[in-house]
Amino acid sequence: MGEPTRSTPSEAAPDDRRRVGLKDVARLAGVSVKTVSNVVNGYIHVTPRTRARVEQAIKELNYRPNLSARNLRLGRSGIIALAVPELDIPYFAELARLVVAAAEERGLTVLIDQTGGNRHREQQVAEGIRDHLIDGLIFSPLALTADDLSARTDDTPMVLLGERIHNGPADHVVVHNVAAAREATHHLAGLGRRRIAAIGAQDDAAGETGRLRLAGYRQALEEAGLPVDERLIAPVDAYHRADGARAMARLLESADPPDAVFCFNDLLALGALRTLLERGYEVPAQVALAGFDDIEDGRYGTPTLTTVSPDKRQISRLAVDLLVERMSGAAQGATREIYVDHRLVVRESTAGRLPS
Numbered sequence: 266m267g268e269p270t271r272s273t274p275s276e277a278a279p280d281d282r283r284r285v286g287l288k289d290v291a292r293l294a295g296v297s298v299k300t301v302s303n304v305v306n307g308y309i310h311v312t313p314r315t316r317a318r319v320e321q322a323i324k325e326l327n328y329r330p331n332l333s334a335r336n337l338r339l340g341r342s343g344i345i346a347l348a349v350p351e352l353d354i355p356y357f358a359e360l361a362r363l364v365v366a367a368a369e370e371r372g373l374t375v376l377i378d379q380t381g382g383n384r385h386r387e388q389q390v391a392e393g394i395r396d397h398l399i400d401g402l403i404f405s406p407l408a409l410t411a412d413d414l415s416a417r418t419d420d421t422p423m424v425l426l427g428e429r430i431h432n433g434p435a436d437h438v439v440v441h442n443v444a445a446a447r448e449a450t451h452h453l454a455g456l457g458r459r460r461i462a463a464i465g466a467q468d469d470a471a472g473e474t475g476r477l478r479l480a481g482y483r484q485a486l487e488e489a490g491l492p493v494d495e496r497l498i499a500p501v502d503a504y505h506r507a508d509g510a511r512a513m514a515r516l517l518e519s520a521d522p523p524d525a526v527f528c529f530n531d532l533l534a535l536g537a538l539r540t541l542l543e544r545g546y547e548v549p550a551q552v553a554l555a556g557f558d559d560i561e562d563g564r565y566g567t568p569t570l571t572t573v574s575p576d577k578r579q580i581s582r583l584a585v586d587l588l589v590e591r592m593s594g595a596a597q598g599a600t601r602e603i604y605v606d607h608r609l610v611v612r613e614s615t616a617g618r619l620p621s
Contacts, residue, residue: 285328294322305372306593344374345401345588348390349426350382354504354532355560356577357405360426363581364403371589373400382407382471393419401588406430407471422591424584428473436587437602440575442474445607446481447488449555449573450527452609454489458525458553461486462497464512464537465504465529474504478529478557497523501533509536517544524552525615531556531563531572538566538614554614568613576606 287305291298296319303311304319311319322328347364349357365375376399380386387409390402405426406414411433414423423435428442453461463482467475479498486493496519499512509528513536516523528534534556538548546552548568556563556572563570583603590596 285326289326290319290322290328293326294319310595343372344376344399345403345585346376346378346390346399347403348378348380348387349405350380350407352377352379355562356530356558359560360577360581363578364585367582367585371585373585373589380406384408388413391417391419391423393421401592403584403588404435422588424588424591426580426584428477429471432600432602434600436591436596436600438580438583438587439602439604440580440607441604442477443481443484445557445573445575445609446478446527446529447485448481448607448609449557449571450482450485451489452571452611452615453525453527453553453555454485454491456525456549456553456615458523459491460494460497460521460523461491461525461527462499462516462523463527463529464499464501464509464516464533466498466500467502468500475501475529482527504530504532506532506536506539509533510540511536513537513540517541517546522552526552526554528554528556531558531560531570534570534572534614535562535566538568538570549613549615549617559610564612566614568618571612571615572610574608574610576608579605 287298287301291301294301296315300311300315301319304316305323345368347361349361352358352361361375361377368375378390380390387406390404391406391409391414393399399421401422401424403424403426406429407427409429411430414425414430415434425433425435425437426439428439431437431439450461450463461482463479465475466472466479483493497516499516501508501512509532512533513526516526517540526534526537528537534554538554541548541552541554548554554571556570559572559574563572583605587596587601587603
């Protein structure tokens with residue numbers, strides 16, 4: 266069968282005095298009303314070619330779905346929630362902005378909540394943010410376990426972020442922390458640095474990020490033929506600037522200080538950088554420094570910060586897409602765990618002043 270005849274914009278354009286509807290979009294795209302509805306509601310069983318034709322018609326007609334009517338009909342609020350540990354950590358703030366943008370494309374509003382990594386607060390979030398207030402939850406827990414989430418009585422669809430829970434009871438979008446940390450440490454070793462420190466190890470139950478990144482750091486040292494000196498592994502209480510500054514001070518007070526440092530997030534790296542500069546060290550001439558997260562602050566420091574850049578836009582879009590599929594019933598059955606892309610961004614803190 267040939268492609269359905271596609272109307273021209275002039276043929277399909279509705280009277281300006283009335284609201285554009287699904288029938289108008291269907292007429293312009295040359296498809297059925299049901300197909301337009303499937304595209305608008307995020308169903309996955311639409312061919313890319315047909316989806317593109319419908320999306321172009323929506324754009325040409327400036328179609329806006331009647332979300333209130335649709336949500337009322339479906340028994341939904343049109344609101345999803347994003348729950349993260351700390352909003353004053355730039356990584357989570359940047360992620361929240363991208364989640365909001367991805368949700369807006371789906372006609373959804375995002376309620377943002379902060380848990381502080383507190384177990385009781387996380388349990389409250391997992392059990393539902395007020396009855397019928399949200400249609401879905403994107404959740405980055407620090408205190409809860411897979412067993413905790415498996416025992417939840419609330420049936421609100423959920424997508425997990427972060428490193429705390431793998432192979433759990435919900436779809437999961439995650440960064441490959443071991444591989445990314447290994448790559449950053451390999452970069453430092455490749456510069457000829459031989460005493461490479463690590464800042465960010467954590468021993469508590471919430472320290473899974475630190476454990477994974479430490480594993481990648483250890484792997485890279487072993488592959489580079491460098492000894493793993495436990496005295497160069499600096500633990501921290503939290504992943505804030507002050508923790509990085511204190512850890513760097515302890516490392517510099519040792520008899521044989523490091524000539525490079527891999528910090529497990531950019532805030533730790535910015536704190537470490539401050540200590541290095543205050544004590545008269547040249548970065549990277551004397552100590553090379555790398556972080557993780559690629560937050561905006563790292564691009565404007567002096568020197569600019571080399572860092573692992575997880576694809577935050579991909580994380581946000583995948584989390585929203587997976588959640589919408591669960592909310593709509595388009596995805597059922599076994600949970601999915603999806604690893605997102607990352608790349609090492611080399612800047613002045615390891616490469617020196619780069620050409621403008």
